[in-house]
Amino acid sequence: MRMTVLGTGYLGATHAACMADLGHEVLGVDVDPSKLAKLEAGEVPFYEPGLQEVLKRNIDQGRLKFTDSYAEAADFADVHFLAVGTPQKRGEYAADLSYVDSVVEGISGLISRPSIIFGKSTVPVGTAERLGRRARELARDGVEIEVAWNPEFLREGHAVDDTLRPDRLVIGVDSSQPTRAEEVAREIYSDAIANGTPIVITNLATAELVKASANAFLATKISFINAIAEVCEAAGGDVTELADAIGYDDRIGRKFLNAGIGFGGGCLPKDIRAFMARAGELGANEALSFLREVDQINMRRRARMVEMAREACGGTLLGSRIGILGASFKPDSDDVRDSPALNVAGQIQLNGAAVSVYDPKAMENSRRLFPTLDYAASAFDACQSADVVLVLTEWQEFIRLDPKQLSETVRSRKVIDGRNCLDFDRWRAAGWNCRSLGRP
Ligand SMILES: NC(=O)c1ccc[n+]([C@@H]2O[C@H](COP(=O)([O-])OP(=O)(O)OC[C@H]3O[C@@H](n4cnc5c(N)ncnc54)[C@H](O)[C@@H]3O)[C@@H](O)[C@H]2O)c1
Ligand SMILES: O=c1ccn([C@@H]2O[C@H](COP(=O)(O)OP(=O)(O)O[C@H]3O[C@H](CO)[C@@H](O)[C@H](O)[C@H]3O)[C@@H](O)[C@H]2O)c(=O)[nH]1
DSSP: OEEEEEOOSHHHHHHHHHHHHTTOEEEEEOSOHHHHHHHHTTOOSSOOTTHHHHHHHHHHTTSEEEESOHHHHHHHOSEEEEOOOOOBOTTSSSBOOHHHHHHHHHHHTTOOSOEEEEEOSOOOTTHHHHHHHHHHHHSOTTOOEEEEEOOOOOOTTSHHHHHHSOSOEEEEEOTTSOOOHHHHHHHHTHHHHHTTOOEEEEEHHHHHHHHHHHHHHHHHHHHHHHHHHHHHHHHTOOHHHHHHHHHTSTTTOSTTOOOSSOOOSSSHHHHHHHHHHHHHHTTOGGGGHHHHHHHHHHHHHHHHHHHHHHHHTTTOOTTOEEEEEOOSSSTTOOOOTTOHHHHHHHHHHHTTOEEEEEOSSOHHHHHHHOTTSEEOSSHHHHTTTOSEEEEOSOOHHHHTOOHHHHHTTOSSOEEEETTSOSOHHHHHHTTOEEEESSOO
């Protein structure tokens, strides 16, 4: 089938390449010329394991192309995926919908045959219905445009696999209008459906709410274990052993119970805030008031990390040197949007310490976002003469570090594990003083 993907960032570039890999003919559309130039050259503009190969293969085989032209997009296909950003509005909790709005404004009047726009971006409930109305207002005479919602659940670092083999597919359709969306979605995703992927067909509001609820649940699970970590710290418990023990209960499950400096990224933080804001607009403020606590627990872990660094430096960060390992919001990604690691690094620097940051993949993005931090060329360099080393993203490279070798470069053998990822027995055997969030 022919289709376009409007917006080719982390989500859109992955979706476009994976849809082409399924045999569809795909046109990716973006407004960022430098991103388009890279994609056209078969280069992924961000780090995502496995995506480069899929992108290149499908460009070479002629199934995947890119453009900045909405007219070309409207002409190319009658199925369009909308995948632009929905960031948090500056100074507010609500989502900024200007990008999704501008896509619908831009393409609707150019469409000349019956078409479906499948929204994939994460949007507040009610957005799809509003966009559907707007698309119909802007449509040429006699041209039907249907807006359906197909929220995306991929995780960065696993994006290709999550797209090709999703846990489930959700398709929200506007059943008050004639709809072809279910039939078309079943054709697009026929491989996954044939392989047993459950598909939930529902109304637009439910589809939007499924996405917001899934992320709210994941954020809540992380903040739950981080709240328990606070109690473990106070009582001398070990949150990692506790998580293993409660995780053996199938009803609880071990996934997303990794305590540490908490969740960041371009999704969970802004999505729980947008969900609260939308619930407030709908008169259901109290329903989601627990998410405010989830957010606060999360931010408190970052502050606690700064505090522990201060304690390790004898009560003041002023004049001390801190080696920071990790800048991306999670391993296997170069994404630094709302990264807990960079947030902690920035706070420590503001407190008068010299920080040196190293990340295997996120250096370029970090420099752009936090130009005032010092960046090192390797983990070893970042730890040079450090009074304390902080591990803030659990990259394998850091988990495998040799503490004996690192001893030679630091001023003081003190490490704080912000992700509960280090084998403290190894580090302690090499003479290191080890602390973590939630482990004795
Ligand atoms: N990143 C993820 O892992 C992920 C997963 C699931 C859902 N989502 C949701 O998907 C959406 C996109 O997220 P992202 O992380 O890919 O964002 P992103 O910022 O990486 O990508 C957005 C892209 O849209 C482009 N764009 C902006 N305006 C445009 C326009 N008018 N026409 C065409 N392109 C335009 C930008 O240049 C950019 O390349 C968000 O709603 C997000 O919450 C993201
Ligand atoms: O036990 C855990 C698991 C995760 N995290 C942190 O939580 C954040 C988010 O991690 P993850 O959910 O794996 O990354 P994302 O790529 O942001 O994916 C989330 O956000 C996407 C965008 O909405 C959704 O599609 C995914 O399903 C959802 O997992 C990261 O900072 C992680 O370090 C923890 O602190 N502890």
